[in-house]
Amino acid sequence: MLRYWTAGESHGQTLIALVDGFPAGVTIDPEPINNELRRRQGGYGRGGRQRIETDQVQVRTGIWKGQSLGSPIVLEVPNRDYKLERLDDLPRPRPGHADLTGSIKHLGGIRPILERSSARETAVRVAAGGLAKQLLSAFNIEVIGYVVELGGEKIAPVAGPIDELRKLRESSIIYSLNPEQDADIKALIDRTRKAGDTLGGVMEVRVEGLPFGLGTHAQWDRKLDGRLAQAVMAVQAIKGVEIGMGFEAARLPGSEVHDPIEFDPAQRDSPNLGFTRPRNNAGGLEGGMTNGQPLVVRAAKKPISTLAKPLGSVNLETKEPQEASYERSDVCAVSAASVIIENVVAFEIAVALVDKFGGDSLREMQARYDLFLQMAREQ
Ligand SMILES: Cc1cc2nc3c(=O)[nH]c(=O)nc-3n(C[C@H](O)[C@H](O)[C@H](O)COP(=O)(O)O)c2cc1C
Ligand SMILES: C=C(O[C@@H]1CC(C(=O)O)=C[C@@H](OP(=O)(O)O)[C@H]1O)C(=O)O
Secondary structure (H helix, E strand, C coil): CCEEEEECCCCCCEEEEEEECCCECCECCHHHHHHHHHHHHCCCCCCCHHHHCCCCCEECCCEECCEECCCCEEEEEECCCCCHHHCCCCCCCCCCCCHHHHHHHCCCCCHHHHHHHCHHHHHHHHHHHHHHHHHHHCCCCEEEEEEEEECCEECCCCCCCHHHHHHHHHCCCCCECCHHHHHHHHHHHHHHHHCCCCCCEEEEEEEECCCEEEECCCCHHHCHHHHHHHHHHCCCCEEEEEECCHHHHHHCCHHHHCCCCEECHHHCCCCCCCEECCCCCCCCEECCEEECCCEEEEEEECCCCCCCCCCEEECCCCCCEEECCCCCCCCCCHHHHHHHHHHHHHHHHHHHHHHHHCCCEHHHHHHHHHHHHHHHHHC
């Protein structure tokens, strides 16, 4: 079983992801992982911290001469802003953050809670996703995340093949599919910063090249839609997850929601085995399994909790009303969130791929993948 955990504080010495169950024989290059880390640090509206950090992955275990060994892999991203012992506690909890509840739950201060609840930890989730992507690319599976809405402004998608979308996104300051809208969105973020406020948004992830049958209909905790929802919802500040048409499907009749099934013999050799759909409202998942269509997951991110013009709070010592604490903060991290979500989705797809085709070695997985496609075609 492929899985990972993370450790590390926002201003501690380092961050670590321990990836267990990663197959042997996958060629691993740290540079694409560093590229994911760079993208996660970018986007317009981030705060002073990103000027301090230059995230670089250090592969500590599990890889030898550029190949995975089949043993646990430790990925490390050190913090430059390492100052844990110099930091004081925050006196006034920030509404929307983990401060109040965490300090009560752990019978302590706010600092130990914010150090671990901070989205700084997503650096190593992204590193784990960047590793998983190198397994996925051996199966021609590609994962791409982008921003579709920011601060209530819809960002018009640009339709096109996935590699064009990738190029477009790389050129955008908000990682949208429509860089022409960047100037407007930038102005919106500038206005929000001036007002001491913050913004959220909606991100989408698309996965192409998926075979039929990742996930299962047979047990609740292995259904891929459920797994994806947990992975995405567990990213800091995510408040909603939709698959395909999502909530809109509840408002329309079945005839407008479900995707008719067609067959195109010309596509018989592709992972969809020739089964095509004139639309993809299901977002590539039916019955908790991939159905040969592109997977589409969307997530809603709430605005950043720390406001330069703080909301009302209570001083935890005196219990007197006082503004929430403010040190520094992002104003908007929706672009970063699109990179994070892309990578946590990539990891879950890799988990499902290993579940279906076995996880000891890449060579065995590929042989079983090819055999499966052949058997499914012949059925
Ligand atoms: C990429 C990213 C950057 C974030 N930056 C900040 C920040 O600078 N200040 C802040 O208060 N919250 C920030 N957050 C949100 C908090 O981490 C989040 O609200 C907090 O952990 C509470 O968890 P919850 O919102 O999931 O309930 C960020 C979230 C993400 C995904
Ligand atoms: C450090 C990152 O994000 C941080 C996430 C975060 C939070 O509360 O979630 C608060 C801020 O931390 P700081 O107070 O050190 O500026 C962000 O910068 C990062 O994404 O690399």
